Amino acid sequence: MFALNPNSRQASRAAWVALHYSNYHGASPSGLRALRHVMKVSAKMIADVGVKYYLQFATEDYISGQETGNCFATVLYQKKSKPEVNIKCARTQDQKQIQEEDRRVFQYLRHQTKPITANKIPDSHGNIEHALLPVWALAVAGSSHIMLDKSKENVGYFLAQIRTAKQWIRKDGAVEFEYTILLHKTPTQEMDLCYMNVLWSLHQVLTAKYICASESHQLDDGSGQEFGSAAETLHKKGGNFLQGLSASHTRSMGKLCAQPEAAITFPSKPRYSKRE
Amino acid sequence: MRALLLLAALGAVAAATTENFIGHQVLRIVPSSDAELQKVQELQELEHLQLDFWLSPRGLGDPVDIRVPFPSLQSLKVHLEANGVPYSIMIEDVQALVDREQMQMLRRRSFVPLSTTTFDYTSYHTLDEFSKGGTNRPAIWIDTGIHSREWVTQASGVWFAKKIVQEQNEGLASILDQMDIFLEIVTNPDGFVFTHTSNRMWRKTRSKRSGSLCVGVDPNRNWDAGFGGSGASSNPCSETYRGPYANSEPEVKAIVDFVKNHGNIKAFISIHSYSQLLLYPYGYTTTPVPDKEELNQIAKEAVAALSSLYGTNYKYGSIITTIYQASGGTIDWTYNQGIKYSFTFELRDTGRYGFLLPAGQIVPTAQETWKALEVIMTYTRDHLY
Numbered sequence: 156m157f158a159l160n161p162n163s164r165q166a167s168r169a170a171w172v173a174l175h176y177s178n179y180h181g182a183s184p185s186g187l188r189a190l191r192h193v194m195k196v197s198a199k200m201i202a203d204v205g206v207k208y209y210l211q212f213a214t215e216d217y218i219s220g221q222e223t224g225n226c227f228a229t230v231l232y233q234k235k236s237k238p239e240v241n242i243k244c245a246r247t248q249d250q251k252q253i254q255e256e257d258r259r260v261f262q263y264l265r266h267q268t269k270p271i272t273a274n275k276i277p278d279s280h281g282n283i284e285h286a287l288l289p290v291w292a293l294a295v296a297g298s299s300h301i302m303l304d305k306s307k308e309n310v311g312y313f314l315a316q317i318r319t320a321k322q323w324i325r326k327d328g329a330v331e332f333e334y335t336i337l338l339h340k341t342p343t344q345e346m347d348l349c350y351m352n353v354l355w356s357l358h359q360v361l362t363a364k365y366i367c368a369s370e371s372h373q374l375d376d377g378s379g380q381e382f383g384s385a386a387e388t389l390h391k392k393g394g395n396f397l398q399g400l401s402a403s404h405t406r407s408m409g410k411l412c413a414q415p416e417a418a419i420t421f422p423s424k425p426r427y428s429k430r431e
Numbered sequence: 432m433r434a435l436l437l438l439a440a441l442g443a444v445a446a447a448t449t450e451n452f453i454g455h456q457v458l459r460i461v462p463s464s465d466a467e468l469q470k471v472q473e474l475q476e477l478e479h480l481q482l483d484f485w486l487s488p489r490g491l492g493d494p495v496d497i498r499v500p501f502p503s504l505q506s507l508k509v510h511l512e513a514n515g516v517p518y519s520i521m522i523e524d525v526q527a528l529v530d531r532e533q534m535q536m537l538r539r540r541s542f543v544p545l546s547t548t549t550f551d552y553t554s555y556h557t558l559d560e561f562s563k564g565g566t567n568r569p570a571i572w573i574d575t576g577i578h579s580r581e582w583v584t585q586a587s588g589v590w591f592a593k594k595i596v597q598e599q600n601e602g603l604a605s606i607l608d609q610m611d612i613f614l615e616i617v618t619n620p621d622g623f624v625f626t627h628t629s630n631r632m633w634r635k636t637r638s639k640r641s642g643s644l645c646v647g648v649d650p651n652r653n654w655d656a657g658f659g660g661s662g663a664s665s666n667p668c669s670e671t672y673r674g675p676y677a678n679s680e681p682e683v684k685a686i687v688d689f690v691k692n693h694g695n696i697k698a699f700i701s702i703h704s705y706s707q708l709l710l711y712p713y714g715y716t717t718t719p720v721p722d723k724e725e726l727n728q729i730a731k732e733a734v735a736a737l738s739s740l741y742g743t744n745y746k747y748g749s750i751i752t753t754i755y756q757a758s759g760g761t762i763d764w765t766y767n768q769g770i771k772y773s774f775t776f777e778l779r780d781t782g783r784y785g786f787l788l789p790a791g792q793i794v795p796t797a798q799e800t801w802k803a804l805e806v807i808m809t810y811t812r813d814h815l816y
Contacts, residue, residue: 162748162753163753164754171782180756189781189783217783277789278787279631279787280787280790281584281787281788281790281792282789282790283791307551312785313785315787316632317786337632339782339786342671342754342756342757343664343670343671344670346670429676
């Protein structure tokens with residue numbers, strides 16, 4: 156076990172992994188947290204398994220920035236699977252208040268007569284319309300699942316932007332949104348374009364299903380044709396991508412591919428293999 | 432033809448260079464026919480006449496102004512009259528005009544330290560007067576917008592420019608008394624335009640290369656410091672593509688050439704977003720820089736000054752220990768060139784909005800960053816090397 160610098164990149168990355176876990180499994184778009192700063196951190200190598208971080212960190216409300224108390228967490232980075240997280244947070248906010256807020260947001264979304272659709276949240280200038288804050292919060296919750304899955308000791312993610320959001324009105328009373336989102340990846344600086352479907356039943360579950368452009372071709376140096384570099388390239392071989400998704404989602408993927416800016420390329424034959 | 436030959440002969444006699452303009456006149460010709468225009472155009476070829484075209488021949492009706500040295504004056508006038516080309520004398524004696532201007536400058540030259548309010552804009556000044564005391568004074572370099580999607584940086588750069596120009600406080604004035612500040616605001620202009628027209632998340636330059644479908648090079652991996660090592664990609668499609676060779680990008684080469692030619696830059700600050708960090712070299716190696724203690728101390732004070740304004744929390748340290756390994760980076764190169772006070776900023780925020788920082792945060796970000804810059808600039812001024 157060795158103590159680490161709480162100011163280090165590793166420390167804040169690990170804290171965020173713990174928060175991704177909490178933000179997703181908390182199933183509460185009104186109770187999302189962001190990292191303020193790490194107070195204490197140490198790590199332990201576990202032979203044949205990975206590295207385990209022990210953290211104490213201060214948090215704030217993701218939307219408002221208000222202080223929301225400290226958390227204790229362990230994050231186990233494993234070689235072949237996603238990080239394993241245990242997290243316990245002291246709650247400075249009134250739990251009832253958060254639940255009430257969730258209920259209010261849920262009802263607001265559920266009672267839309269016309270499905271909400273939106274582009275670019277935040278917009279280029281960082282603005283989010285007040286009415287779209289719940290749509291953003293839902294995406295933060297859902298994308299935390301993706302970011303948790305993909306995070307590694309030396310690879311971190313942030314939700315950079317929601318490109319498109321589209322609500323699907325459901326008969327069973329749950330709230331469903333389909334998103335295309337950009338995840339900013341460090342240190343490679345790539346923008347990973349992901350399609351995500353979020354399903355939310357109040358006080359029960361919040362689940363996200365997703366597929367990202369980078370998944371169809373993984374290279375160690377993160378050199379897949381991801382959004383930032385490949386925006387002008389055209390949609391190719393979308394068929395591979397759509398395997399395993401339901402019909403309704405296939406329909407959306409078709410629309411996704413039609414938008415040039417949201418184009419995903421699936422270089423199953425790497426273009427650059429000849430030059431490497 | 433014979434007339435032209437005559438002029439050429441006379442011109443050869445008058446070929447001795449003159450440093451004064453005694454007896455020189457400025458003639459104006461307004462060609463009103465093709466024949467006249469052609470005659471005037473032919474004059475440009477007669478180098479021995481030493482004609483100085485203040486306004487060159489363009490088309491019919493466009494004035495042509497020619498300063499004619501005294502030895503060529505008579506022959507040119509005869510030539511024009513013989514060919515029916517009308518002219519008028521705009522300036523009878525160029526030297527007299529120069530003398531008058533000189534006297535005016537001497538009379539108005541002020542020996543009080545210049546400021547934007549006391550500077551005499553109604554008079555011509557020498558280069559020395561413009562740069563307050565000589566070329567190649569020690570200088571500070573600040574750049575923003577090298578990564579085009581980091582919009583809060585270019586926006587802050589514009590604010591810094593306003594601050595430098597309008598600032599009345601003693602601190603900045605005393606810095607400018609001894610040093611020059613160079614501020615490059617849109618260091619990656621092609622990328623910046625692209626973030627407005629096509630892809631808000633574009634980071635790199637927009638250079639196109641045959642052999643690759645992907646565009647652009649990461650301008651902060653293209654410098655000649657650890658170039659080719661870990662911490663940059665060799666894949667043109669990567670966001671951290673280093674480029675085919677160091678300084679391949681004109682945006683980078685231009686700064687490299689400037690820095691080398693200037694030779695007296697003492698502090699170099701390159702500004703990025705996001706993460707809220709103040710960094711010093713190196714990024715390409717874990718070997719600490721020889722001046723690590725000093726740079727660390729400066730960073731500590733700069734960050735404290737920054738935080739004092741709005742409580743914004745910054746971390747500081749070397750690039751490789753604080754952020755990640757990065758090769759071919761700007762301030763690694765500038766440090767290795769001998770610019771000891773080389774720093775990189777990563778401005779607001781820490782990930783919630785990231786590159787899409789709300790515009791309402793631009794001014795607070797610029798204000799707090801300026802506090803940190805003041806610390807660095809003041810320290811540099813007080814520790815010139």
